[in-house]
Amino acid sequence: MRNNFDPIFIVIAVLGICLLLSGCAKTTTAATEAPLVRTKVVQLTGGGESASYSGEVRGRYESQLAFQVGGKIIGRKVELGSIVKPGDILLEIDPQDIKETVAIHSAQVYSAESQLELAKNDLNRYRKLYEDHAISRAQLDQYQNAYDVAVAAVRQASAQYSQGVNQLDYSKLVADKPGVISAIAAETGQVVSAGQPVITLVQDGEREIEIHVPENRIEELRKAQQIKVSFWALPGLVTAGEVREISPIADKVSRTFKVRIHLTNPSPEIKLGMTASVQVVDQQNQKNAYIPLSALYQTDNTPGVWAVTNGSVHLRPVQIGAFGDNQVQVLAGLQDGDVIVTAGIHKLQEGQTVRLAGDAP
Structure with missing residues (x-):
């Protein structure tokens, strides 16, 4: 008995395999042409309040005071929160060395005046x-000439003496404006240098709110039509505000x-x-x-979204605003009720037919 298969059966088997593979290919193609998205x-919602920022009440003018x-430091006359008037003494430093310098300059003035008197008599x-x-x-x-030199010496000695007297006055740090002490950076016994800030004085008058805004919200803040400020400690109190100053440089840590x-x-x-809360209202609402x-x-450079219309997708350009929370x-660019694709957008083509999987959560 022969074990070879009949050629007719072999041909039939090959045709069956081809038909099976063809059906799979058609199924795969159909699935590719209509992806599930x-x-x-x-x-759409109304404009109104678009952003809220936490801030702190600060003074319009805050002076960093320092000794000249x-x-x-041998004396401190104020505490945090002290209310001061112009002329009030805030801090004092030891004036002993300055007094000695003033005494030296005073003696130089007397010496120069004596030389001037002698030169004047000789000239006459x-x-x-x-x-x-x-x-x-x-x-x-x-x-x-000797007389002229003596006159100049007296002027020089007098100027040095006046400078020493001024430095003696500078040993006392005095308030130049009325206000409130908001910070003290030096204590009694500490040695400070000239120009080192030791006290922060918030002047009486205007009050402001200091907030920190991310870079993608700066333009929105510039164009804000209305700014409302409320206060955690004063429920029910809401006051109007306006942007006065925007720093041109971002903070190195928070950006x-x-x-x-x-x-x-x-x-x-x-x-x-x-503590204050600043609400920014859209300009055009x-x-x-x-x-x-x-x-x-x-x-x-054009942002867009894939909008689904009659089962097919079409790229629609849009104008975007703020980013946040994904x-x-x-x-x-969009109308109320439009259906847009939220996943797999980079695999779509213009006019491609899609199957909808429902709204994204």
Whole structure:
């Protein structure tokens, strides 16, 4: 009996395998042409309040006060929170060395004045001798020059004495404006150098809120139509504010920009150091939407999203705003109820048919 298969059966088997492989290929192609995508329905909301920042009540003018001479601090007249007036003494340093210097300059003044008096008398005597033709003009000029030098020496010694007296006055740190002491950086017994800040004085008057804003919110803050400020310690109190100053340099650690918000009509209840909340209102009060970052598709410099229409996707350019919490604000380009793709966007092509898996969570 022969073990070889009949050629007819072999041909039939080959045809069957080919048909099976062809069916699999068609199934794979169909699946490729209509991928399953996750979507989200766009919901537009009104503009209104767009951001909130925590801040602290600060003074409009904060002066870092320092001694104009160096020395050892021997007295402190103020405490944190002390209210001071112009002329009040804040700190004192040991003036003993300065007094000695003043005494030296005072003695130099007396010496220079004595030399001046002698030069003046000599000049008068030799001027009479010159008038009597007893001496030459050259000899008179010598005494005239000696007198001029003595006058200059008196001026120099007097200036040094005045400088020493001023330094003696500088041994007392005096408030130049009315205000409140907000910081003290030196204590009794400490040796400080000239120009070293030792006291912070917050001047009376305007109050501001200091906040720190990320770089992607700076332009939004510049264009804010309305800024509202509330206070944790003063429930129910809300006051208007306006941007006065934006730092041009970001903080090296937090990479945020310091912003000062001027209070247009502050209440007397607002005290330095209070915690404040600053709400920024959109300028145009336009409707916008927040979509997942995964839905944003970038082509060149134009951001866009894949919108699903009648079962196919189309790339739609959008105008974006603020970023945060894995979301991006869309200011223009979408309508309420639009369906957009939120996952797998980089595998899609214009006009491609897709299958919807439902809204993203």
